[in-house]
Amino acid sequence: MRSLRGRLPKMLFGANTPGCLPEEFHRHTSGRFAQSLQPPPRPESMSARVLMLTHRVPYPPNRGDRVRSYHLLRHLASRFDVWLACTSDEPVDDDQRRELGRLTSDLAIRPISPTVGTLRGLASLALGGPVTPAYFHRGDLARRVVDWHRRHRFQAMLTFCTGMIGLARAVVRADRRLPGGGRLRHVLDLVDVDSCKWDAYASSSRPPMRQVYEAEARRLRRIEAGRLDDVDAVTIISRPEAELYRRAVGDHPGLTVVRNGVDLDYFRPMRDAGTRTAVFIGVMDYRPNVEGLLWFAREVIPRLPEGIPFRLRVVGQRPAPEVLALADHPAIEVVGAVPDVRDDLASASVVIAPLHIAQGIQNKVLEGMASARAVLCTPGAATGIEAEPGRHLVVESSPEGWARSLCRLLDDREHRSRIAAEARRQVEALYDWEVCLEPMGRLLLGT
Numbered sequence: 001m002r003s004l005r006g007r008l009p010k011m012l013f014g015a016n017t018p019g020c021l022p023e024e025f026h027r028h029t030s031g032r033f034a035q036s037l038q039p040p041p042r043p044e045s046m047s048a049r050v051l052m053l054t055h056r057v058p059y060p061p062n063r064g065d066r067v068r069s070y071h072l073l074r075h076l077a078s079r080f081d082v083w084l085a086c087t088s089d090e091p092v093d094d095d096q097r098r099e100l101g102r103l104t105s106d107l108a109i110r111p112i113s114p115t116v117g118t119l120r121g122l123a124s125l126a127l128g129g130p131v132t133p134a135y136f137h138r139g140d141l142a143r144r145v146v147d148w149h150r151r152h153r154f155q156a157m158l159t160f161c162t163g164m165i166g167l168a169r170a171v172v173r174a175d176r177r178l179p180g181g182g183r184l185r186h187v188l189d190l191v192d193v194d195s196c197k198w199d200a201y202a203s204s205s206r207p208p209m210r211q212v213y214e215a216e217a218r219r220l221r222r223i224e225a226g227r228l229d230d231v232d233a234v235t236i237i238s239r240p241e242a243e244l245y246r247r248a249v250g251d252h253p254g255l256t257v258v259r260n261g262v263d264l265d266y267f268r269p270m271r272d273a274g275t276r277t278a279v280f281i282g283v284m285d286y287r288p289n290v291e292g293l294l295w296f297a298r299e300v301i302p303r304l305p306e307g308i309p310f311r312l313r314v315v316g317q318r319p320a321p322e323v324l325a326l327a328d329h330p331a332i333e334v335v336g337a338v339p340d341v342r343d344d345l346a347s348a349s350v351v352i353a354p355l356h357i358a359q360g361i362q363n364k365v366l367e368g369m370a371s372a373r374a375v376l377c378t379p380g381a382a383t384g385i386e387a388e389p390g391r392h393l394v395v396e397s398s399p400e401g402w403a404r405s406l407c408r409l410l411d412d413r414e415h416r417s418r419i420a421a422e423a424r425r426q427v428e429a430l431y432d433w434e435v436c437l438e439p440m441g442r443l444l445l446g447t
Helices: 002-013 064-077 094-103 114-126 131-136 139-152 162-177 194-203 209-224 239-248 287-303 321-328 342-346 363-370 399-411 413-430 433-445
Strands: 049-054 081-088 106-111 156-160 185-191 233-236 255-257 277-281 311-315 332-336 350-353 374-377
Touching: 049 064, 049 139, 049 162, 064 081, 064 094, 064 156, 064 185, 064 363, 064 433, 081 094, 081 139, 094 106, 106 139, 114 131, 114 209, 131 162, 131 209, 139 162, 156 162, 156 433, 162 185, 162 209, 185 433, 194 209, 194 239, 233 239, 233 433, 239 255, 255 433, 277 287, 277 342, 277 363, 287 311, 287 321, 287 399, 321 332, 350 363, 350 399, 363 374, 363 413, 374 399, 374 413, 399 413
Parallel strands: 049 081, 049 156, 081 106, 156 185, 185 233, 233 255, 277 311, 277 350, 311 332, 350 374
Antiparallel strands: none
16 A cells, blocks of 8 residues: 555656645635636626636646646636636646736635545545546535536536546536526546556556556546536547547547647747757656656667767656666756756757657647757657658657667758758647637537
8 A cells, every 4th residue: 555655646647846735725815715816807798607627727838738728728718707726736836826817717726735635546446436536636626616606607617637527526516406507518628538548557567556557547438438427528639539539438429629739929930959969848757758768768879870979858847766867878968847948949959759658649749840840759749740750740669760760860950950840830830729729619608
């Protein structure tokens, strides 16, 4: 039990910042809930009320799930009145509250302790339930969102990922008891098919974690199906992911692809760096990133020609011990967290994404393409992105192919510049956030 308790937070959810946050609401509260600034006045035509539930604070957009949830929040806030409830296993500062308050009519941020969350998850596991929703669920936050609904009668609710399904269920139960209730539209944004990730973890793990991951996959699949919760629409991040959903979970009449975009103003095209440097950007305690990086260090770098000048910069918060150990490698620099990844993109000639477990769309790939950088990635990291290998990015699966393509990208400036320019044109054509997220508003309104 001690082994499971220690490994579950890191393996399932990633490590938190040092220390455990108290199991109570932030102190900047009225009562026990976080205060928010009032949003800018909206026209009367934008009076639909929407409740959004997220398992992480959606700002700043510095990791995959936050990138999508933040842009979803911005998109919805420009059209509706939005109430936001979220949990956080990291400290939340005033800048975060100000930005979220600007976009919302009310805001509740519930700090959670990873230790308490893990114990809740283990209890759920032992009782036959999934770990993920139990890890994030808190009864006082559920009571708060139910109270919001009783006072404001939301027209729609957006549940971001399966971790918040417990809160969503509390709101649906309350809605059915209200006079004229039962009309709340519910959209479940899975982003990707999380159960398949747990299946992949299980296939590469030993007991007892193999059995834990297999159980989590089976139990999350029931939530992903949407039938237990009478979900009106299930949204997914890409067409390949929707096909995976149909194979692994089944069909849903409201299954809709709502793609990720990329911030084209923030990630502007950059001049070729002219360096022999590659960069890998990501949260560096996240298992797929860690395993991909270790594979690159052990399998690809030794296959580069002897004596070739090459530098890999590893950029991202919370590097795991295995990642920190790579700092002793003469070709690898472990940078850690940075205030602005664009500086590291500007200094690199190539962006790599050596992921072998990769669900949905990899934002690191889109951001590299938007920055006019040649991207070298695995087939898994390229899945879901509308791009032609060899034209918009370079895709390789074997260590030998990776070493060969990396050398060519580093050696041939014209080759990498051509791919970088095509990549930028492709994301401009297909990955503007406003265009990508347009279906979500229609789904919430049922139009």
